[in-house]
Amino acid sequence: MAQVKVLTKNIDLANVGAPCDYQRYMDNGGYEGAKAAFAKQPQEVQQIVKDSNLRGRGGAGFPTGLKWSFVPMNFTGQKYLVCNCDEMEPGTFKDRALLYGDPHQLIEGMLIAAYAMQMTVGYIFIRWEYRKGAALVDAALEEARKNGWLGKNIQGSGFDFHLETHLSAGRYICGEETALLNSLEGLRANPRSKPPFPQIKGFLGQPTIVNNVETFGNLPHILAHGAEWYKKMGTETSAGTKIMGASGRVKNPRLWELPLGVSLRELIYDYAGGPARSGQDIKAVIPGGLSTPLLVPDEFDTLMDFDSVAKAGSRLGTACIIVFDQGDNMVEATENIMRFYRRESCGFCTPCREGIPWIWNMVNAITQREGKEGDMELMAEAGRWLSHTFCAFAPGAQGPFLSALEKFRGEFEEFIRARGAA
Amino acid sequence: MIPQTLKTELTEYVKHYPSERVGLITVMHKLQKHYGGWLPDEAIAEAAEIVGIPEPEVEGVATFYNWFFREPVGRRIIVVCDSISCHLCGCDRLVEHFKKRLGIGMGETTADGEYTLLPVVCLGNCDQAPSIMIDEETYNRVTPEKLDEILEQLSAESAKGES
Ligand SMILES: Cc1cc2nc3c(=O)[nH]c(=O)nc-3n(C[C@H](O)[C@H](O)[C@H](O)COP(=O)(O)O)c2cc1C
Ligand code: SF4
Ligand code: FES
Numbered sequence: 001m002a003q004v005k006v007l008t009k010n011i012d013l014a015n016v017g018a019p020c021d022y023q024r025y026m027d028n029g030g031y032e033g034a035k036a037a038f039a040k041q042p043q044e045v046q047q048i049v050k051d052s053n054l055r056g057r058g059g060a061g062f063p064t065g066l067k068w069s070f071v072p073m074n075f076t077g078q079k080y081l082v083c084n085c086d087e088m089e090p091g092t093f094k095d096r097a098l099l100y101g102d103p104h105q106l107i108e109g110m111l112i113a114a115y116a117m118q119m120t121v122g123y124i125f126i127r128w129e130y131r132k133g134a135a136l137v138d139a140a141l142e143e144a145r146k147n148g149w150l151g152k153n154i155q156g157s158g159f160d161f162h163l164e165t166h167l168s169a170g171r172y173i174c175g176e177e178t179a180l181l182n183s184l185e186g187l188r189a190n191p192r193s194k195p196p197f198p199q200i201k202g203f204l205g206q207p208t209i210v211n212n213v214e215t216f217g218n219l220p221h222i223l224a225h226g227a228e229w230y231k232k233m234g235t236e237t238s239a240g241t242k243i244m245g246a247s248g249r250v251k252n253p254r255l256w257e258l259p260l261g262v263s264l265r266e267l268i269y270d271y272a273g274g275p276a277r278s279g280q281d282i283k284a285v286i287p288g289g290l291s292t293p294l295l296v297p298d299e300f301d302t303l304m305d306f307d308s309v310a311k312a313g314s315r316l317g318t319a320c321i322i323v324f325d326q327g328d329n330m331v332e333a334t335e336n337i338m339r340f341y342r343r344e345s346c347g348f349c350t351p352c353r354e355g356i357p358w359i360w361n362m363v364n365a366i367t368q369r370e371g372k373e374g375d376m377e378l379m380a381e382a383g384r385w386l387s388h389t390f391c392a393f394a395p396g397a398q399g400p401f402l403s404a405l406e407k408f409r410g411e412f413e414e415f416i417r418a419r420g421a422a
Numbered sequence: 423m424i425p426q427t428l429k430t431e432l433t434e435y436v437k438h439y440p441s442e443r444v445g446l447i448t449v450m451h452k453l454q455k456h457y458g459g460w461l462p463d464e465a466i467a468e469a470a471e472i473v474g475i476p477e478p479e480v481e482g483v484a485t486f487y488n489w490f491f492r493e494p495v496g497r498r499i500i501v502v503c504d505s506i507s508c509h510l511c512g513c514d515r516l517v518e519h520f521k522k523r524l525g526i527g528m529g530e531t532t533a534d535g536e537y538t539l540l541p542v543v544c545l546g547n548c549d550q551a552p553s554i555m556i557d558e559e560t561y562n563r564v565t566p567e568k569l570d571e572i573l574e575q576l577s578a579e580s581a582k583g584e585s
C-alpha cells in the first residue's frame with residue numbers, strides 16, 4: 001500500500017521542521033472543512049462524522065461519532081472540548097509531528113467538533129516536554145483569532161469558540177481521559193469512576209468531550225470531502241488513514257501516513273526497512289505503543305486496523321510499533337517495560353500500586369539470575385490481577401507482560417535455570 | 423517571597439478560568455521558575471493563596487507530578503528517556519556516562535549546583551533514540567561522545583554568562 005497525504009498534506013514526516021503557518025495552510029485548502037461545517041446544522045456535522053466511521057486515534061479506537069452522541073444537545077449550560085496531547089505512551093511519537101508540524105489542522109479540527117456539539121470553550125492539554133510545541137500552537141491560535149477563526153461570532157456564523165493551550169506537569173496517567181480532566185482542574189491526576197462519563201459530567205462537572213490530536217486532525221478532511229470519500233480509505237470497520245510509526249531495531253525508524261489495513265509485515269520490512277542489525281532477524285513487535293501485547297513473526301501478516309490486530313490478540317493502539325530483534329533479550333525488555341509502569345502508576349488502587357512493583361521485583365530478580373522455580377506460574381498469576389484495577393493503566397501493563405511470559409517463556413526459563421550465574 | 427507584580431499578574435491570570443483552580447499548575451510552574459527551579463514551602467503557601475485553596479491541596483499536587491520539585495535542583499535539569507525504544511538504543515550507556523562525567527547518580531545534583539540528573543518517560547522521539555532533554559532543548563541519537571560535546575558547550579555558555 002502506498003503512503004497517502006491527508007493529515008500530512010502540510011507536513012513532511014521525514015523531517016517535520018517549521019510548522020505550517022497560516023498563509024501556507026490557507027493556500028493549501030485551509031479552513032475549508034470549517035466552512036463546510038458552518039454551512040450545516042450542528043447535528044448534520046455530527047451525522048457526517050458518524051457516517052465517516054472515524055474511530056478515536058488515542059489508542060482505544062472508540063467511534064468518534066458515537067462518543068459525541070452522548071453529549072446532551074439540549075443542555076444549556078457550559079460544555080467543554082478538550083484535546084489530549086499528553087502522548088507519553090512509550091514508543092509513540094505521532095502527535096508530536098501533528099502538533100509541531102501543522103497546528104492549524106488541530107485548531108480547525110477542534111473548531112469543527114466544537115461547532116458540532118456547540119461547545120464554546122476548549123483546551124489543548126499538552127505534556128510539559130512538548131512546551132516548545134505549545135508555543136507554536138499559541139502562535140497559531142493568535143493567527144486564527146486574528147483571522148476570525150476563533151473568538152466571538154466566527155466567520156459571521158454567530159458561533160463563539162475560545163481555545164487555549166494548557167501545559168501539564170508530567171505523569172503518564174494524565175493521558176487517561178478522566179485523569180486528564182482532574183489534572184486540568186488543578187487536581188492530582190487520579191482517574192475518575194465512570195459513569196458518569198465525561199460527555200455528561202466532565203470538566204468542572206459539565207458535559208465534556210476529550211479527543212486525541214490525530215482524531216481532531218481527521219475532521220477538516222472529512223468535512224471538506226465528505227464521509228463517502230473518507231470511507232474509501234482504510235478498511236470497512238477502520239476507515240481512513242493512520243499516522244503509523246516504527247522504532248527500535250529497524251533500519252528506517254520514522255513515521256508514515258498509511259491507509260488503515262496495511263499489513264504489519266509491509267510496515268516492518270518495506271517501510272521500516274527490516275532489521276537494523278545484520279544477522280539479527282526481527283523476533284517480536286509491540287504494535288501500538290507499549291500497552292499492547294507482543295506479536296511474533298508468524299503473526300506479522302496481521303493487518304494494521306483495529307479489528308485485525310484485536311483478532312490477533314493484541315491492539316492497534318497508537319499504531320506506533322516497537323521492534324525487537326534476535327539480539328534482544330525479552331526478559332531484560334520486560335524488566336524495562338515493568339519499570340515504566342511501576343514508576344508511572346498513579347497509586348490510587350492496590351492491584352496496580354502494589355502488584356506492578358511486586359511483578360517488577362520478580363522480573364528484575366530473574367534478570368539478576370536470582371529467579372526460582374515456580375516464578376513463571378507466580379508471575380502469570382500476578383499478571384492476571386492486573387485486569388482488576390480502577391482504570392485501564394494496569395490492563396495496559398498486563399498486555400506486554402503476559403504476552404512476553406507466554407511467547408518468550410524459554411528466555412525466562414533459561415535465566416531462571418542460570419540461577420546464581422550472574 | 424514573590425514580588426507583588428508577579429502575584430498580581432498570577433492572581434489576574436487565574437481569574438480568566440471558569441474556576442481559579444484550573445490555573446494552579448500554570449501558577450506552580452511560574453512560581454517554580456521564580457524560585458530557581460523548585461518549590462519551597464513559601465511557594466506552596468503563595469500558590470494556595472493565589473488560587474484560593476488550602477495549602478495541603480497544593481502540596482498534594484506538588485508531590486504528584488514529575489516536574490514539580492520540593493527540594494533544590496541544579497541550574498539545568500538533564501532528563502534521560504529510559505523507555506523501551508531508548509532502552510533498545512543504548513540509554514543505559516548514556517546514563518553511565520553522565521554518572522561518570524558528573525559524578526552523580528540518578529536523582530542527584532552536582533556539588534556545584536549546575537546539573538540535576540533524572541530519568542524521564544518516552545519523549546516522543548523514539549525514531550531518533552536515544553533521546554534526552556536539557557532544560558528546553560532536545561537532543562536525539564545521543565552517543566557518549568556527543569554527550570561530551572553537549573556538556574562542554576553548555577559549560578562554555580555558563581562560563582560566558584558568569585563573566
Ligand atoms: C494510561 C492511559 C494513558 C493514555 N494516554 C493517552 C494519551 O497520551 N493520548 C491520548 O490521546 N489518549 C490516551 N489515552 C486514551 C484516553 O483515555 C482516551 O481514550 C482518548 O484520549 C480519547 O480520544 P479518542 O477517542 O480521540 O481516541 C490513555 C489511556 C490510558 C488508560
Ligand atoms: S490502575 Fe493504576 S493508574 Fe489506574 S487508578 Fe489504579 S493505580 Fe491508578
Ligand atoms: S522511548 Fe525514548 S523517546 Fe520514546
